Every structure is written in structure tokens, then in C-alpha cells.
Amino acid sequence: MAERVLMKGNEAMAEAAIQAGCRHFFGYPITPQTEVSAYLSKRFPKIGGTYLQAESEVAAINMVLGAASAGVRAMTSSSSPGISLKSEGISYLAGSDLPCVILNVMRGGPGLGGIQPSQADYWQATRAPGHGDFQVLVFAPSTVQEMVDTIFRAFDKADEYRMPAMILADGMLGQMMEPVSFPEGKADTQKEKPWAANGHGFKRKQNVINSLYLNPAVLEQKVRERFERYAQIQKTEQMAEEFMMEDADFAVVAYGASARIAKSAVVAARAEGIKVGLVRPITLWPFPTDALQKAAAQVKGFLCVEMSMGQMIDDVKLAISCSRPVAFFGRTGGIIPTPGEVLGEIKKLAGGAK
Amino acid sequence: MATTNIILAGFGGQGILFAGKVIAYAGLMEGKEVSWLPSYGPEMRGGTANCSVCVSDEMVASPLVINPDILIAMNTPSFEKFIDALVPGGIAIVDSSLVDAKTDRTDIHLFQVPATQLANEKGLKGLANIILVGKMMKESGFVSLDGIYKGIDKSVPAKKAHLAVSNKQAVELGMSL
CATH class of the missing domain: 3.40.50.970 (Thiamin diphosphate (ThDP)-binding fold, Pyr/PP domains)
Known part of the structure; x- marks a missing residue:
């Protein structure tokens, strides 16, 4: 390297x-x-x-x-x-x-x-x-x-x-x-690229x-x-990262910058004994349905975190056929959610239980 | 997990973002994981500028620093905005030539350095930011002096390589205070 x-x-x-x-x-x-x-x-x-x-x-x-x-x-x-x-x-x-x-x-x-x-x-x-x-x-x-x-x-x-x-x-x-x-x-x-429309001197069609x-x-x-x-x-071509998902009872789903914030929140929640992990889609299309379905077989619920009013959450629900509750937390308009805010939502999802 | 989270804040033009880059590069040169996240937008033009720097033994998750371990403040609005966010036991390095604000907090280590005045007196005009980095080095020691020197060499543009010398003098001055 x-x-x-x-x-x-x-x-x-x-x-x-x-x-x-x-x-x-x-x-x-x-x-x-x-x-x-x-x-x-x-x-x-x-x-x-x-x-x-x-x-x-x-x-x-x-x-x-x-x-x-x-x-x-x-x-x-x-x-x-x-x-x-x-x-x-x-x-x-x-x-x-x-x-x-x-x-x-x-x-x-x-x-x-x-x-x-x-x-x-x-x-x-x-x-x-x-x-x-x-x-x-x-x-x-x-x-x-x-x-x-x-x-x-x-x-x-x-x-x-x-x-x-x-x-x-x-x-x-x-x-x-x-x-x-x-x-x-x-x-x-x-x-x-044999299909390209470039010069060829009449050597092909x-x-x-x-x-x-x-x-x-x-x-x-x-x-x-x-x-x-x-x-x-x-x-x-689906790609996703699974973080602390091995024994997770709950999963946060986030991509890009908000996945960074979510990762900090997951680490903080783990420190408080909440078994939560992160599924981070790397491809958004194709959506990593396989990783979400795998998580759904294991966790009690999901929390989707986005810097929007809730858009990817549709794909999370579709991927798991709404088989688990999917909560949402988002900030929009240029506001970046804080790890503390996401941690609060994780606690809500986990129902205060550890 | 040893992570040091830093906020540098001041007016646009004081070298806030550059000082942050020097610290981030110093961490990188010592084999640590680092991130540097600037504020961007119209506030930079004559208004306030700030940046979040994380230096960690592990991959940096959130690069956005909410509660810094170290605050470097170069104007009063920045001091007032961030001083209460500093973690208990945190370090605040303040340019006392420019900041006249006070804090009631007794659970932090506050260091007042007349950096802008010193920079002007010692022929280091425009390097108050780096004097404060030197003071931060002395009080926190989370990166080595060698690391900071390498950080300066990496951060000073090739066309202005001669400025590396005065930047290093500013670090030494900050460390002597």
C-alpha cells in the first residue's frame, strides 16, 4: 500500500x-x-x-x-x-x-x-x-x-x-x-467497448x-x-457492512455520513449493555436485501437513521417484508444528527431494557 | 480506546482550519487514525470558522465533535459557543489577546495565552494559531513534537515551504509558555 x-x-x-x-x-x-x-x-x-x-x-x-x-x-x-x-x-x-x-x-x-x-x-x-x-x-x-x-x-x-x-x-x-x-x-x-461509436476507418459496421x-x-x-x-x-452486486451484529438484538440501519454517527452511538449503547449492531448499506441500488433479511432473522427491531425525513426506511421495510418493527430517526435541512440523539433512539427501541 | 477530540474555532483568516490540519497530520504521522471536519459556507468569509479534529487509536466513527477534550478558541463568540461543551477535565486554550469572555467552570483546565500579541512581538505575525497548537502540545501531549513538526511539513504548501521554519518557531514559543 x-x-x-x-x-x-x-x-x-x-x-x-x-x-x-x-x-x-x-x-x-x-x-x-x-x-x-x-x-x-x-x-x-x-x-x-x-x-x-x-x-x-x-x-x-x-x-x-x-x-x-x-x-x-x-x-x-x-x-x-x-x-x-x-x-x-x-x-x-x-x-x-x-x-x-x-x-x-x-x-x-x-x-x-x-x-x-x-x-x-x-x-x-x-x-x-x-x-x-x-x-x-x-x-x-x-x-x-x-x-x-x-x-x-x-x-x-x-x-x-x-x-x-x-x-x-x-x-x-x-x-x-x-x-x-x-x-x-x-x-x-x-x-x-466494441459498441462504442468511435472512429474505425470503415473496418466494421x-x-x-x-x-x-x-x-x-x-x-x-x-x-x-x-x-x-x-x-x-x-x-x-449487493454490498453492506455489518458492525457488532454477531449477537445483536437490535439493528441500526444507516449509510454514508449518518452511518458514522450511528456507529458512535452503537459503540456507546454497547458500553451501556444494549446489544445493538449496525447494518450499513454500501450499495443503495441494488439495496442489500440479503444483509437486512439476515438481520431480521436475528433482531427484535430496527432503527433507520438518515439525514432526511425518512427515505431509505422504505427499502428497509420492503427488504424485510415488514417482519420486524422499523423505527426512524432523522435530521434534515443540513443538520447532522448527533451520536447522543441516536443513542437516545436506540434506548427507546430497546425499551430501556438491556 | 484512546481518542482525543478537538474543536478549533475562531474568525475566518486566523488559520483555524490550517492549525487543525497540522494536528490531524501530526496524528497521522504517528500512525493514528484521524479525521478533520471543517465548517464550510458563507460564515467562513469574515465570520466564524471552526473544525473538528479526531485523533484515535481506532477508526474514527463520528468525525463531528460535540463534546471536545480540547478546545482552541481564537475569538469570543467561539469561546462562548463551545466552552460549556468541553468535557469535564478538558483543556481550553484561549487566545487572551482576543477573547475577553469568562467561564464559571472549575472542572476544566483553562489556559489563557496572549497568542496574537506574542506573535506580533516575536516576528511571527499570523501564527497565533500555531502558538496555541504549541501550548496544546505542552498541556496535552497526545502527539509528539516530532509528529507536529512532520505535520507542519505536510501541511505547508510546497510553494510556501519556507514558512515551515516560522511555524516550528511558533510551536516552540507556544510550548515554552
Whole structure:
């Protein structure tokens, strides 16, 4: 492993993208993700990459579509309101079976909202990242090191399944510094892309990248094929961390930054003799249903902690078919829950009993 | 589990975030797990700035410090905001050139250092933040002097490498107080 350096989450994701072989970034500045753009704007010109600050988010995501069509690793980055603007392009990318990586460093909403950390775009990312029947891969790292590792994985999986991958981070993870090391010898694991619309000198039949299918039967078939791929992904690509779950009677479910807070609360509850653990989804789509079902077979109840009014809780209930009570605690609008608040909710769940 | 949780707070421009980075890097250089979480947003422009730093033997769970073991305060609003959050037995290092607030707490260790005045007198203008880091080192000792020096070397940008020398002088001055 290389030397561990202290880096901001946003800068670490940008460096990881470079090391993963990405040389094409199109973005538009927005707090709290601007360091991603700033980092790449300095580095790309020195290494032959294309950094372009577009005239708008809509333009940026369509430039990603163009670059991805040509078969290169392309990335864009934004924060909540900017992702809403990109949603049309994300739908076109999915409808064209194009891989790319999209960073959403979430901030409080709706509307322009605020600039402090939030997780209120869970539904958007996992349910409706744009119009039409489609999903994107959604990863939710919770440390700066995991942000780095996830960038490599997101590019690889996007290429493998020919679909957009989103990294759902938040202002806390984007702005904080933690030690990171970059995996050696992992640069550019990009596969051959025989479908790409790039120059070939008339040596093969031309490739067409398109999302328009006017014949409903053809379109239905296209969507069904895509959903067969999604079903495969749901079987093989779920990721979750289990923390102190071995003998747990209760489970907290949290992702990203709020999982950090929840972990502190779980440790504090354990110190008071409450047998509680944490299930931390690392992929939000596919949702780690298997890990939740395993936990449901063991615990008496769940507590879902989010920086929103309660969005992932739907997936927790669906994953366990409502077989156990699922309580909720959330702060929103840019407020980060405190470990003390979460500990209080754990005690409520455990009914004061140890 | 040995964890030291620190809040540094003051006005934007006083080097609050930089001082936090020096401490975090010092911890990292000594093989500890660390996190550095800044306040960000419009309050940084001339308003208050603060950051949470955790230095631990284990992976840092919550990087958001609510009840610090150590508080470094460089203005009155910051002192008033965080002094009551300090854990019993905690250490408060306060720039007494700038902070005129008082506390009734007797269960903490309060150190008043006229850091800004000293910095100006000793040719270390702008390094009151690092003088306070030096004082923190002396009173807490959770990282070594060597670690802090390495933290400075890592935190000072390459283009301003000459500033590492004055930063180290500021640490030494803080430690002598």
C-alpha cells in the first residue's frame, strides 16, 4: 500500500477518478462539491485529460453522454439541485446503455435548499434518477478511503453493466479530510467497448448510440432486456457492512455520513449493555436485501437513521417484508444528527431494557 | 480506546482550519487514525470558522465533535459557543489577546495565552494559531513534537515551504509558555 495522505473527500474522489483511467470530466460548480472540479481542472491539462466547465448542468451531463458514447471513461459531479438538472441526461444515458460515473455530494433541499450535508436525495437516486423505467448503480461510501475505493468500483461496474453509476456522498464526506492511500497498479481497468461509436476507418459496421425507439414492441423488449440485467445485478452486486451484529438484538440501519454517527452511538449503547449492531448499506441500488433479511432473522427491531425525513426506511421495510418493527430517526435541512440523539433512539427501541 | 477530540474555532483568516490540519497530520504521522471536519459556507468569509479534529487509536466513527477534550478558541463568540461543551477535565486554550469572555467552570483546565500579541512581538505575525497548537502540545501531549513538526511539513504548501521554519518557531514559543 502506498503512503497514507490526508485528503478531502472531494479531492480524493477526483484523484481516484484519474487513477481509474478517467480523462474526461464535464461539470458545473456547486457547493459542497466544487473541490472535485477544482482538482481536476488543475490536473487534467497536465496529463492530457479534458476538463470542461460547461455552461450548465444540462450541458455537462450531455457532454458526458457524448464522451461515454465514444467509449471513454467520463465523469460529472454535482450536488442536489444540479443533479435534478442532470436527470434528463441521466435518463438518456441509461436509455442508451452508456456507462459513466456521476457524483452527488448531497446538500439540503428541496429547491436551492442549503449547502450543509444532507441525504434527502435517496429516493431520487434509487427510484427516479430521471424519467422512464431504469435504475442506476448507487454507491454510498462512508469514509474518504471508501470514496476512493468506490470510484474504481463504480467505473468498473458501470463498464461491466453498461449503465450509469452514481456515488451518493454528502457535504460532510466531501469536505472532511481523512487518511487515504491509493491502490497501486489499478489504473485504467477499462474494458474493450466494441459498441462504442468511435472512429474505425470503415473496418466494421457502424455503431449507433440511441435511446429513441418509436416501435413500442421494440422499446418494451429493450427495457425488458435491461431489467434482466438489473435482476442479475440485484443478485450479485449487493454490498453492506455489518458492525457488532454477531449477537445483536437490535439493528441500526444507516449509510454514508449518518452511518458514522450511528456507529458512535452503537459503540456507546454497547458500553451501556444494549446489544445493538449496525447494518450499513454500501450499495443503495441494488439495496442489500440479503444483509437486512439476515438481520431480521436475528433482531427484535430496527432503527433507520438518515439525514432526511425518512427515505431509505422504505427499502428497509420492503427488504424485510415488514417482519420486524422499523423505527426512524432523522435530521434534515443540513443538520447532522448527533451520536447522543441516536443513542437516545436506540434506548427507546430497546425499551430501556438491556 | 484512546481518542482525543478537538474543536478549533475562531474568525475566518486566523488559520483555524490550517492549525487543525497540522494536528490531524501530526496524528497521522504517528500512525493514528484521524479525521478533520471543517465548517464550510458563507460564515467562513469574515465570520466564524471552526473544525473538528479526531485523533484515535481506532477508526474514527463520528468525525463531528460535540463534546471536545480540547478546545482552541481564537475569538469570543467561539469561546462562548463551545466552552460549556468541553468535557469535564478538558483543556481550553484561549487566545487572551482576543477573547475577553469568562467561564464559571472549575472542572476544566483553562489556559489563557496572549497568542496574537506574542506573535506580533516575536516576528511571527499570523501564527497565533500555531502558538496555541504549541501550548496544546505542552498541556496535552497526545502527539509528539516530532509528529507536529512532520505535520507542519505536510501541511505547508510546497510553494510556501519556507514558512515551515516560522511555524516550528511558533510551536516552540507556544510550548515554552
